[in-house]
Amino acid sequence: MRPTYDLEEGRVKAFLADVRAGRAGIQIPAGLRPLLPEIVKTVEDAGVEPLVLADPCYGACDPADEQARQMGCDALLHYGHSDMGIRTSLPTLYVEARVPVDPSEKVADALEGLELRRVGLISTVQHAWALGGIAELLERTGRTAVISEPGPRVRYPGQVLGCDLFCARSIADRVDGFLYIGTGAFHPLGCSLATGKFTAAVNPLTGALSEFRPDDQGFVRKRIAMISRAALSSNFGVVACTKPGQNR
Amino acid sequence: MRPTYDLEEGRVKAFLADVRAGRAGIQIPAGLRPLLPEIVKTVEDAGVEPLVLADPCYGACDPADEQARQMGCDALLHYGHSDMGIRTSLPTLYVEARVPVDPSEKVADALEGLELRRVGLISTVQHAWALGGIAELLERTGRTAVISEPGPRVRYPGQVLGCDLFCARSIADRVDGFLYIGTGAFHPLGCSLATGKFTAAVNPLTGALSEFRPDDQGFVRKRIAMISRAALSSNFGVVACTKPGQNR
Numbered sequence: 001m002r003p004t005y006d007l008e009e010g011r012v013k014a015f016l017a018d019v020r021a022g023r024a025g026i027q028i029p030a031g032l033r034p035l036l037p038e039i040v041k042t043v044e045d046a047g048v049e050p051l052v053l054a055d056p057c058y059g060a061c062d063p064a065d066e067q068a069r070q071m072g073c074d075a076l077l078h079y080g081h082s083d084m085g086i087r088t089s090l091p092t093l094y095v096e097a098r099v100p101v102d103p104s105e106k107v108a109d110a111l112e113g114l115e116l117r118r119v120g121l122i123s124t125v126q127h128a129w130a131l132g133g134i135a136e137l138l139e140r141t142g143r144t145a146v147i148s149e150p151g152p153r154v155r156y157p158g159q160v161l162g163c164d165l166f167c168a169r170s171i172a173d174r175v176d177g178f179l180y181i182g183t184g185a186f187h188p189l190g191c192s193l194a195t196g197k198f199t200a201a202v203n204p205l206t207g208a209l210s211e212f213r214p215d216d217q218g219f220v221r222k223r224i225a226m227i228s229r230a231a232l233s234s235n236f237g238v239v240a241c242t243k244p245g246q247n248r
Numbered sequence: 249m250r251p252t253y254d255l256e257e258g259r260v261k262a263f264l265a266d267v268r269a270g271r272a273g274i275q276i277p278a279g280l281r282p283l284l285p286e287i288v289k290t291v292e293d294a295g296v297e298p299l300v301l302a303d304p305c306y307g308a309c310d311p312a313d314e315q316a317r318q319m320g321c322d323a324l325l326h327y328g329h330s331d332m333g334i335r336t337s338l339p340t341l342y343v344e345a346r347v348p349v350d351p352s353e354k355v356a357d358a359l360e361g362l363e364l365r366r367v368g369l370i371s372t373v374q375h376a377w378a379l380g381g382i383a384e385l386l387e388r389t390g391r392t393a394v395i396s397e398p399g400p401r402v403r404y405p406g407q408v409l410g411c412d413l414f415c416a417r418s419i420a421d422r423v424d425g426f427l428y429i430g431t432g433a434f435h436p437l438g439c440s441l442a443t444g445k446f447t448a449a450v451n452p453l454t455g456a457l458s459e460f461r462p463d464d465q466g467f468v469r470k471r472i473a474m475i476s477r478a479a480l481s482s483n484f485g486v487v488a489c490t491k492p493g494q495n496r
Contacts, residue, residue, distance in 0.1 A: 037483060067490050235285060237300070242315050
């Protein structure tokens with residue numbers, strides 16, 4: 001099921017007018033590229049020339065402000081992530097691309113067999129706005145819900161990134177396990193590994209439930225195998241990265 | 249057969265000392281990456297810290313001086329291409345990685361059946377130094393050899409790039425066809441398409457001969473098919489590039 005995203009057309013147009021943009025760079029993760037025609041139209045409707053920055057982008061650690069400047073842009077629209085506080089050389093607007101669909105019903109169905117009593121709630125920026133409602137839902141079924149204040153690189157309570165699981169770690173000793181609202185295995189797997197706690201993941205659109213157990217050692221075993229193979233080598237390289245938020 | 253390359257260790261060390269490098273960026277096309285351990289050792293032997301810039305690199309149009317600066321380098325070593333005259337923000341040395349193997353014997357064998365009388369000679373920077381000897385070889389067999397002065401983006405007589413076929417075009421009306429000394433189909437195919445002339449390619453290491461005829465329309469037919477498919481679309485994007493020598 002393809003979700004609907006809030007592309008905040010009004011805020012985008014106000015920003016472009018505010019910074020008097022002539023040409024705006026558009027940066028968007030691969031999964032959201034189908035939204036580009038709609039985004040390009042919004043920018044054109046604002047009387048601004050759109051320029052899509054097509055390099056891969058995995059987070060707000062990677063604002064393409066320098067490339068946008070090089071291509072003659074005077075503003076940057078970064079979609080799909082919340083502001084991580086990286087200083088940019090161009091006026092930059094983060095459009096979080098929230099999914100404005102209440103996942104409560106799907107989650108309620110998925111939770112029926114869930115045995116956790118004290119549940120930590122985590123999500124990505126697309127769905128974190130809904131965690132309050134999910135907490136109420138859990139409380140109504142006699143469970144305790146815990147949502148952490150945001151960690152250093154995120155903006156919302158319960159929000160996690162691949163590189164910032166603060167919202168899971170900080171409450172791990174107060175919960176029996178975690179409930180992740182979102183898509184993909186990346187974040188809930190990280191949560192279960194980082195906290196050592198069972199993590200259930202519910203896809204807020206389909207209601208599909210998947211489970212991540214810290215004692216399912218498949219992922220860790222593969223990592224150990226890679227390290228063992230690498231240990232046989234005699235020359236090692238250290239990989240660094242030019243992305244502004246990763247080269248610290 | 250894996251060729252030997254001249255990595256000019258002496259010139260590299262003199263350059264690094266001359267610019268008082270502390271950390272040197274190393275940029276190299278994918279095909280030459282097996283040479284990295286040797287290059288890294290040369291840099292380390294000079295008392296300089298090596299840093300390999302691992303983004304793909306297809307020409308001297310793409311010096312990674314900005315990325316190197318970002319990673320704290322104070323000099324750049326660019327391998328496999330000749331200087332194209334792009335201004336860089338760091339002291340930059342182009343190491344052309346010539347193949348110091350005389351291809352005359354292999355070429356002589358391959359040419360036995362070749363019917364061209366007036367032959368234009370072209371090559372890449374790795375083998376262009378040998379074109380003079382090949383010209384003599386052709387003259388000895390009663391043929392006429394023509395080598396053009398270098399075009400705008402290259403440094404040596406007869407040298408071609410994927411984007412600079414001046415050395416073929418400029419003599420096309422004076423020859424029956426071309427002889428390309430080098431590997432790969434990219435340059436001789438370009439030559440035959442750009443000049444409309446038969447082009448023979450001889451691999452200087454193996455002696456393998458391949459032939460490119462402008463009336464072999466396979467490549468052009470595929471291009472026409474792509475254009476026909478694109479013509480059915482209603483939205484078009486224009487692809488631009490941030491590589492310094494391509495964004496002009």
